[in-house]
Amino acid sequence: MSLLEVRDLQIEYASARGPFKAVDGVSFSIERGEIFGLAGESGCGKSTTAYGIARLLRGAARIVGGSVRMDGVELTKLSDAQFDAYRWARISIVLQSAMNNLNPVMKIKEQLIDAILAHRTGISRADALRQAGELMELADLPKDRLERFPHELSGGMRQRVVIAMALALRPELIIMDEPTTALDVITQKGIIDKIVELKRTFGFSVLFITHDLPLMLEICDRVGVMYAGRMAEIAARERMLAGARHPYTQGLLRSFPSLTGPRVRLEGIPGSTPDLVAPPSGCRFRDRCPHALPVCGSVQPPVQAGEDGVVSCHLYAKEDALDEAAAAGS
Amino acid sequence: MKPLLQVHNVSQVYESGGFLRKSRVRAVRDVSLELREGEVLAVVGESGCGKSTLARMILGLLPPTEGRVELDGRPVVRRGGGRLETAKRLQMIFQDPFETINSNQKVETVIGRPLQLHGAKGPFRDRVLKLLRQVGLTPAEDYIDKYPSQLSGGQKQRVMIARALGIGPRVLVADEPTSMLDVSIGIDIMNLMLDLKRDHELSLLWITHNLGSARYMSDRIAIMFGGQIVESGPTEEVIAAPKHPYTKALLYASPDPRREQVEAAAFQAAGREEAGLPETGCRFRHRCPYAREDCARSDVGLIATTDSGREVRCLHPLTDRTEPSRSQEADRKEMEA
Numbered sequence: 254m255s256l257l258e259v260r261d262l263q264i265e266y267a268s269a270r271g272p273f274k275a276v277d278g279v280s281f282s283i284e285r286g287e288i289f290g291l292a293g294e295s296g297c298g299k300s301t302t303a304y305g306i307a308r309l310l311r312g313a314a315r316i317v318g319g320s321v322r323m324d325g326v327e328l329t330k331l332s333d334a335q336f337d338a339y340r341w342a343r344i345s346i347v348l349q350s351a352m353n354n355l356n357p358v359m360k361i362k363e364q365l366i367d368a369i370l371a372h373r374t375g376i377s378r379a380d381a382l383r384q385a386g387e388l389m390e391l392a393d394l395p396k397d398r399l400e401r402f403p404h405e406l407s408g409g410m411r412q413r414v415v416i417a418m419a420l421a422l423r424p425e426l427i428i429m430d431e432p433t434t435a436l437d438v439i440t441q442k443g444i445i446d447k448i449v450e451l452k453r454t455f456g457f458s459v460l461f462i463t464h465d466l467p468l469m470l471e472i473c474d475r476v477g478v479m480y481a482g483r484m485a486e487i488a489a490r491e492r493m494l495a496g497a498r499h500p501y502t503q504g505l506l507r508s509f510p511s512l513t514g515p516r517v518r519l520e521g522i523p524g525s526t527p528d529l530v531a532p533p534s535g536c537r538f539r540d541r542c543p544h545a546l547p548v549c550g551s552v553q554p555p556v557q558a559g560e561d562g563v564v565s566c567h568l569y570a571k572e573d574a575l576d577e578a579a580a581a582g583s
Numbered sequence: 584m585k586p587l588l589q590v591h592n593v594s595q596v597y598e599s600g601g602f603l604r605k606s607r608v609r610a611v612r613d614v615s616l617e618l619r620e621g622e623v624l625a626v627v628g629e630s631g632c633g634k635s636t637l638a639r640m641i642l643g644l645l646p647p648t649e650g651r652v653e654l655d656g657r658p659v660v661r662r663g664g665g666r667l668e669t670a671k672r673l674q675m676i677f678q679d680p681f682e683t684i685n686s687n688q689k690v691e692t693v694i695g696r697p698l699q700l701h702g703a704k705g706p707f708r709d710r711v712l713k714l715l716r717q718v719g720l721t722p723a724e725d726y727i728d729k730y731p732s733q734l735s736g737g738q739k740q741r742v743m744i745a746r747a748l749g750i751g752p753r754v755l756v757a758d759e760p761t762s763m764l765d766v767s768i769g770i771d772i773m774n775l776m777l778d779l780k781r782d783h784e785l786s787l788l789w790i791t792h793n794l795g796s797a798r799y800m801s802d803r804i805a806i807m808f809g810g811q812i813v814e815s816g817p818t819e820e821v822i823a824a825p826k827h828p829y830t831k832a833l834l835y836a837s838p839d840p841r842r843e844q845v846e847a848a849a850f851q852a853a854g855r856e857e858a859g860l861p862e863t864g865c866r867f868r869h870r871c872p873y874a875r876e877d878c879a880r881s882d883v884g885l886i887a888t889t890d891s892g893r894e895v896r897c898l899h900p901l902t903d904r905t906e907p908s909r910s911q912e913a914d915r916k917e918m919e920a
Contacts, residue, residue: 294765407856437629437792442836443854446847464766467795470840494840508766510773510799512822512839519799521770525735 255282263318277482290473345419349431352411362399388417409440488562588618593650625797628807643670674747680739737768809866816893
């Protein structure tokens with residue numbers, strides 16, 4: 254059984270112009286010890302999906318359908334009190350801005366101890382301090398930094414502290430939403446390598462979210478690409494490097510200038526993302542797709558799973574799948 | 584190609600604090616560079632390296648503490664501040680079109696107003712329409728009466744490019760103009776700027792932290808670290824075989840899944856931001872995996888290394904055989920490969 258199973262997840266936002274689904278029928282699974290990447294451009298629903306899994310949706314957003322199972326337990330049905338047993342202990346989260354959310358007037362030591370004491374009952378302060386020291390070591394942070402305040406640490410070090418905190422209770426799943434986007438590339442590289450190393454040591458799984466597809470393809474075992482609230486394609490890293498199948502993924506991969514290979518003109522993706530309050534019928538990518546067929550305008554592409562992963566595009570539809578979709582859509 | 588823009592030994596010292604405890608930061612240190620006609624020069628560096636300060640001095644928005652900037656042999660700022668007429672021929676495209684565009688003005692005013700301020704005679708509407716077409720916002724009639732809030736990020740950036748273009752610049756200075764945009768839109772903006780450069784015989788100074796975009800855009804590249812240029816030369820040569828350890832670290836740390844995995848030693852030491860920047864000697868030496876004792880010598884200047892115009896600020900430029908001077912952890916990436 255997969256560690257995490259997300260099935261047909263639907264998350265709705267209320268807006269002044271009416272409700273819209275930021276996540277509309279997204280399915281994927283994360284295996285134990287796997288780094289699963291969720292890629293896509295702004296507004297595609299990747300962060301909303303992560304917040305839905307971690308039950309961090311607030312205010313205007315709520316889950317309106319689908320399921321999120323961890324080890325077979327339906328997370329969306331748990332009460333807040335029941336879910337508290339999952340927070341930090343089994344699922345922890347690292348956000349892009351987390352390094353700026355450390356308490357500025359508390360020493361690093363106190364913040365780590367607080368996090369440990371809040372979630373581990375029956376542990377002494379001295380033990381918590383010892384654990385805080387171990388966590389610092391894990392994240393390659395000199396121990397004397399425990400006595401420092403956040404502003405005395407560089408951005409990269411603060412983000413390492415946040416990652417160390419996320420590891421405190423040895424969770425099975427760590428959700429990382431653009432964990433290195435605010436950092437310089439050299440600092441980013443050090444942290445990314447550390448995450449991969451810690452994952453090997455402790456065997457946790459990672460849901461890694463970024464808009465940076467080259468970075469994602471460097472570290473993830475499998476990658477899901479979202480577009481306008483839907484999953485366009487899921488494939489193993491090697492498969493995607495050998496050639497993506499969905500025209501949107503192909504376009505995204507073409508949009509990143511490479512540091513190797515011949516210098517060629519890149520074409521990007523013409524047009525812009527659709528309005529989710531009134532999404533187009535059929536495939537949401539069709540207006541920007543260079544391969545669009547007549548059927549793309551009327552029928553939502555069926556999700557096809559195979560050995561190569563999952564793709565949701567009429568170009569790869571088998572005849573019977575197409576008939577089924579047409580019947581369902583009519 | 585003759586030099587169009589010349590930057591001669593500019594420095595910028597920022598002062599802060601009161602008169603009891605004044606602190607001085609030399610953000611840019613003795614930088615010289617040349618932009619030739621029709622050329623794209625990329626200035627690459629991480630946050631805080633001084634690249635944006637350098638851009639502001641080039642544009643005449645910030646008088647250099649030392650040194651001077653000339654366009655076609657004429658100074659950009661007069662002594663004691665004040666932009667000169669020459670500065671008009673230098674136009675800036677900023678990072679964030681959401682911040683720099685005036686949201687109360689229609690597109691026609693955003694683009695037309697600078698034309699008026701720079702002494703052109705009206706009516707401007709036809710010229711604005713023409714500029715909109717030049718930046719790919721067609722049909723132009725659909726865009727001219729819109730407000731910025733009705734435009735996407737990419738469209739806003741195109742409007743800002745049209746606005747800069749209207750003044751008839753010789754040089755466009757672009758400071759990370761795609762970093763706020765989605766990648767598929769960002770590449771369109773890069774293509775547009777390359778096309779405009781070609782069609783309008785412009786030169787382009789491309790300022791970025793991203794080596795990939797620098798390679799895509801530029802003919803020559805200058806790498807900045809700690810307020811100094813540490814390496815410069817033809818873009819392809821520098822990226823294929825960097826001579827400065829910092830350039831190598833930057834290259835190896837930039838994500839590129841198609842590249843073979845590289846030795847971790849080259850960038851691990853470079854990530855130690857907290858090691859600090861020494862005021863004298865090589866500024867990178869505390870983070871350099873190849874540092875030796877003499878790197879603290881005070882005379883580490885830019886050295887020309889080949890006749891193709893490559894320069895490097897390093898006493899021990901990298902060769903194929905350079906080994907790290909400090910022991911490093913083995914490359915863990917090998918296990919994954």
